[in-house]
Amino acid sequence: MATYREVKGYSIKSVSSDPANVKEGQIWYNSSAKKIKVAPKIAAWASGGNLNTARENIAGSGTQTAGHAFGGSTGSVSNASEEYNGSTWTEGDNLNTARRLLAGFGIQTAGIGAGGYTPGTNLMDIAESYDGTSWTEVGDLNNARFGLSGCGTSTAGLVFGGRGGSPVGQVAHSEEWNGSAWSEGDDLNTARREFAGCGTQTAGLGFAGYGSPQYLDVSEEYNGTSWTEGNDLTTGRNGLGGAGIQTSALAFGGSTPGDTATTEGYDGTSWSSRSNMGTARNKLGGAGASNASALAFGGHTGSVSNATEEFTEVATTRSVDVS
Numbered sequence: 001m002a003t004y005r006e007v008k009g010y011s012i013k014s015v016s017s018d019p020a021n022v023k024e025g026q027i028w029y030n031s032s033a034k035k036i037k038v039a040p041k042i043a044a045w046a047s048g049g050n051l052n053t054a055r056e057n058i059a060g061s062g063t064q065t066a067g068h069a070f071g072g073s074t075g076s077v078s079n080a081s082e083e084y085n086g087s088t089w090t091e092g093d094n095l096n097t098a099r100r101l102l103a104g105f106g107i108q109t110a111g112i113g114a115g116g117y118t119p120g121t122n123l124m125d126i127a128e129s130y131d132g133t134s135w136t137e138v139g140d141l142n143n144a145r146f147g148l149s150g151c152g153t154s155t156a157g158l159v160f161g162g163r164g165g166s167p168v169g170q171v172a173h174s175e176e177w178n179g180s181a182w183s184e185g186d187d188l189n190t191a192r193r194e195f196a197g198c199g200t201q202t203a204g205l206g207f208a209g210y211g212s213p214q215y216l217d218v219s220e221e222y223n224g225t226s227w228t229e230g231n232d233l234t235t236g237r238n239g240l241g242g243a244g245i246q247t248s249a250l251a252f253g254g255s256t257p258g259d260t261a262t263t264e265g266y267d268g269t270s271w272s273s274r275s276n277m278g279t280a281r282n283k284l285g286g287a288g289a290s291n292a293s294a295l296a297f298g299g300h301t302g303s304v305s306n307a308t309e310e311f312t313e314v315a316t317t318r319s320v321d322v323s
Contacts, residue, residue: 043275043292043313045263049088051297053080054306058298059104060241060285061111064310067287067295068092068108068130073100074304077118081135083108084287084295084308093134097126101194103150103159104285108132110154112177115162117146123164127182129154139181143173147193147210149242152201155179158222160206163193170211174222176201186226190218196242196251196286203246205266208254210238215256219271221246231270235262241286243294243311250274250291250311255282259301263311265291277309 016032051069058072065086072078079098082089095113102116102124109132116124125144128135145164152158157177164171170193174185188206195209195216202224209216217236220227233251240254247268254260261277277296284299292313299305 043311045275045277045296045309045311047278048086048295048297048308048310049084050308051089051306052082052091053078054304055080055298056283056300056304057100058283058285059102059113059116060287060295060297061104061106062108062287062295063289064287064293064295064312066108067297068104068106068111069285069287069297070095070104070111070113070130071099071102071116072285072298081130084297089308093130095135096128096137097124099124099126099146101146101148103148103162103197105150105152105157105159105197106130106154112138112150112154112157114150114159114177115141115145115148122146123168127177142175142182142184143171145171145173145193147195149195149197149206149209151197151199151204152177156201158185158197158201158204160185160188160197160204160222160227161192161195161209174227186222188227189220189229190216192216192218192238194238194283196240198242198244198249199246205244205246205249207242207249207251207266208233208237208240214238219266233264233271234273235260235264237262237282239282239284239300241284241294241296241299243286243288244290248290248292250286250288250294252277252286252294252296252311253281253284253299265313267291274311274313277311279305279307279309281305281307 055072067084099116145162148162192209192211204222237254249266281299288294
């Protein structure tokens with residue numbers, strides 16, 4: 001039988017204590033414990049603190065430990081805005097205009113909410129900026145719409161897709177935000193609404209959504225000039241949450257149809273399965289820095305939800321049973 005050294009080209013290191021910062025796939029012999037140990041990557045969802053106001057069709061921005069949730073619907077449109085510190089949600093200053101199905105991007109202390117839907121007005125072009133304390137109305141979108149997605153920062157952002165136009169239908173419009181005004185960008189290849197986005201203005205990612213067909217698996221990348229279709233998700237859906245960047249993204253929840261807990265990670269080339277959410281849901285919000293650290297909140301689980309879940313993927317030490 002081949003030895004580890006013959007297969008890998010090096011021997012297993014013997015140490016008296018476990019390394020402080022293990023890496024995925026690392027293997028060593030702990031001479032004190034007299035055990036061979038490895039560091040596989042473990043990924044899982046765990047419950048977080050509940051939103052103060054249960055909502056669906058909610059927008060989000062920020063990270064797992066500094067998240068922001070705003071707008072949505074409680075049965076009627078909401079202007080509620082809440083901040084997450086990694087364990088609990090705290091009420092913040094309300095949006096000036098209550099709405100649902102709006103786009104959100106940026107960080108907890110510098111974010112943008114744009115577009116959306118409110119009965120009576122329906123399609124909205126209103127954009128608001130958050131400074132960590134209060135919301136201020138800023139320049140309007142060129143194309144009023146709802147069910148759009150967004151990514152980027154409060155001074156270099158991007159919104160794309162949604163439902164708008166005349167006659168009203170799924171749109172492919174993209175608009176870039178420079179901190180004071182919106183300008184037209186290149187259109188998506190596939191018009192859609194109620195989908196997820198993440199990344200930056202020059203390295204954006206849009207995925208899944210409602211279009212033709214109704215439950216899309218299409219994924220597209222933006223390079224600051226144009227959109228290019230990438231590899232498809234394994235599960236087509238709409239009303240999902242998303243987090244991360246163009247080369248490290250996470251897609252979770254949504255409708256396939258029917259609420260799903262399915263989670264997929266993107267590495268910049270392809271999508272692959274991750275651990276399922278604890279609770280299947282759609283019309284949820286998402287935030288997070290990568291495919292290893294994300295936040296899911298709100299949504300619809302048969303009724304409007306206030307539940308929060310945190311996704312974490314880390315290298316974790318495990319002993320090898322050689323008996």
